[in-house]
Amino acid sequence: MLAGDLALAGVLVLIGLGVEDIDNGSAARMLASAVAVVVLTLLRRRLPVSTLVAGSVVGVYLPGAFLVAIPLGWSAGRRIVGVGRALGAFTGAFALAVVLSVVKEWSQGRAVLIVVFSALMFLAMVVMPGLASRYWSQRHTLLRALQERNAQLLRERAMVAGQARLRERQRIAQDMHDSLGHQLALISVHTGALEVDPVLTDRQREAVGVLRQASVAAMHELREVVGILRDGVEAPLPVEEAQPAARGVAGIAGIVESARSAGTDVRLTTAGQPRPLVAACDHAAYRIAQEALTNAYKHAPGAPITVELRYEDDSLVVEIANGPAAGPGAGEVVSGGQGLTGLRERARLVGGMVYAGTAEGGGFRVAGVLPYGTEPAGAEEAGPGAVADDFGQQVQARTLSGNAGPVDWDAVDRKLLNGSRVGGVTLGCGIAVAAVVVLLIVIGAAVALLVGSVSDATIGRAEYDEIQVGEPESAVRSRLPSGDTILTDGLDRKGPPIPRGASCLALLAEGGGDWDSDSVFRFCFKDGKLVEKQAYEAKQ
Incomplete structure (x- = not known):
């Protein structure tokens, strides 16, 4: 400044x-x-x-x-x-x-x-x-x-929306705790009592133990989900309870082993050089394997299952395939109907994809392709104007062009500020131009007025010489211009002293004077007669 x-x-x-x-x-x-x-x-x-x-x-x-x-x-x-x-x-x-x-x-x-x-x-x-x-x-x-x-207003709206989401999460968490928690607790209690029943064989007792461990693990996961929904952080686990299996690629071996313990023919193979994945992709791989194995249990009981992890150059492929069912199912299959849909959405959010469909020779195949990178899908495309929803999805913000989506308020602020600067400069230039135009108009009008009054303010040298001292004032004034213009204002006082008691008429000489002075002809009257006439130069 x-x-x-x-x-x-x-x-x-x-x-x-x-x-x-x-x-x-x-x-x-x-x-x-x-x-x-x-x-x-x-x-x-x-x-x-x-x-x-x-x-x-x-x-x-x-x-x-x-x-x-x-x-x-x-x-x-x-x-x-x-x-x-x-x-x-x-x-x-x-x-x-x-x-x-x-x-x-x-x-x-x-x-x-x-x-x-x-x-x-x-x-x-x-x-x-x-x-x-x-x-x-x-x-x-x-x-x-x-x-x-x-x-x-945006901050207040965000606070209100956050409070509404928090209340809804708390409601969902309470419902999950009251319904699923109760059912899982009953499963754990009954399987625990059944496990020590002396009537069961060792094989049956081992299968019941697998069910009990599964219910305990499910209870741990439910507690974590309820804690996240309620408080936004993972709920701590009691020290005396067993820790749940790692929910990543490292945990896939655990769920495969649990399936074998339950009597299912499951094989796990790994190809390529293992590489670390970011947390979101690691967790997505675990969920794909878990959901595919669950579907195989429910829809093709007794069929052999293969789980394959392939570490390729740019992505990890998790493939789970099972053959046709060995026999008729156990009856009605309980399913939420959203398992594969949820897997596809989870993979999309981390930049991957999931395929599910029938395999050759019968059976079913689920394959997930997950990147090693750190950026969620759409982050680069979304750009600085993108906003994330509650599920981590990237949504392109709406710009000022009117496309659908949330409003990009940063773009609005930039437009307002730029418009303010440009508008201020434009307004200042416009007012300055208007002032110059007004000034030019006034000057033009003044020049026109002056040009029109020149005839009332000037006389030639010949006219000055023809007038003689002693002539009647009325005769002299009738032959001279009126001199009633601003061009002659004050000229009578710039020459020699005015005779006592006389009134004078000062006129400009035609073609006389320089750029800093005027040639003046002055006529002074007293008692009805011309008593003096003078020619002199008056400084401007």
Whole structure:
């Protein structure tokens, strides 16, 4: 900010020195103009009212510092708090500039022209930048307030949604605990009692033990799921209870061994160089093997099952296949109907896929392809505008084009801020252009008025010479223009002393004068007669 102000001051100083040189300003006045520009530019942000008033005074007496009024008006319009205070500051600066200009040029006798010119210059160089700056500042403040309110609403909505999800999770967790927990506890108790029944054979007792261990493991997993649903963290397990089997690729051997213990013909093979998987893919591989083995138990009892783990170059393939059922099923099969659907969804979320279908020669085959990588599916495609739902799915956020999905509020904020900056610059340029156009129109109208009044303010040398002192005033005035224009205002007082008691008519000489002086013909009347006529040069 300081560097920008210094650069602006440097540019204004260079332009001001050029203006002072054209106006034949002294070295002291050039130095004063440069110092005034630098000081006012550096202080305009901290003291907007004082610098605005001081700039109005300095611009009257130091032509090289008049351009500093533009940044002073911009800062004052933006930084003065309160409409009344801003209006008072601009009005006071305007009145001070006009009064001082009239006082300075009073000897020239053109007060009306000075007032009009000063008002136009103040309007174009101070008022217009101030209005543009104030509008831009208020619009920027409004947009910032809207963005803060929008952020607050989003936070509140997220809190309400989080509370609703938490209540729903707690309800689901309570239902699971009350229903499944009770049933699993009954299974564990009854299988435990059946395991020590002396009537059973060793083979039967071993099978019942497998059932009891399965129910205990299921109870552990249910407790973890209930803990995650209720609190968002895994529930701790009691020390005295057995730890559940690892739910990853390393745990597949455990569920295969459990199936063998229950009397199922299961073979596990591994091909390729084992490689580590990320947690989500590791857990998905375990669930694919677990669900496929469960389906094989239910739908093809007695059929041999093969479980194969193939570590390929870019992915792990988990394949479970069973032959046709060895005999009729045990009766109605209890199934939720969502096992394979859940596996496909789980694999999709980690960037993999699951195939399920009949195998050659009968039987069924389930194969899952899981990547080794760390990014969930769709993370790269979703990009920075994506948001994750409660299940980890990546959903592409809706942009401002109107596509379906959640709103990308970051894009909205960026658009609002960019629109604010572009709109502020556009508005400032538009107001500046409008001010220039208005100024040009006024100047054009003034020029047209002056050109139209030239005939009322000028006479030729021959007309001046024809008029003789002593002629009646009425005869002389009838031969002369009226001289009632701003072009002749004050010219009668710039020549020799006016005779006592006389009234004079001053007119411009046609084609006379230089760029800094006017050739004047003056006629003075007293007691109804022309008592004096003078020709002289009047400094502008």
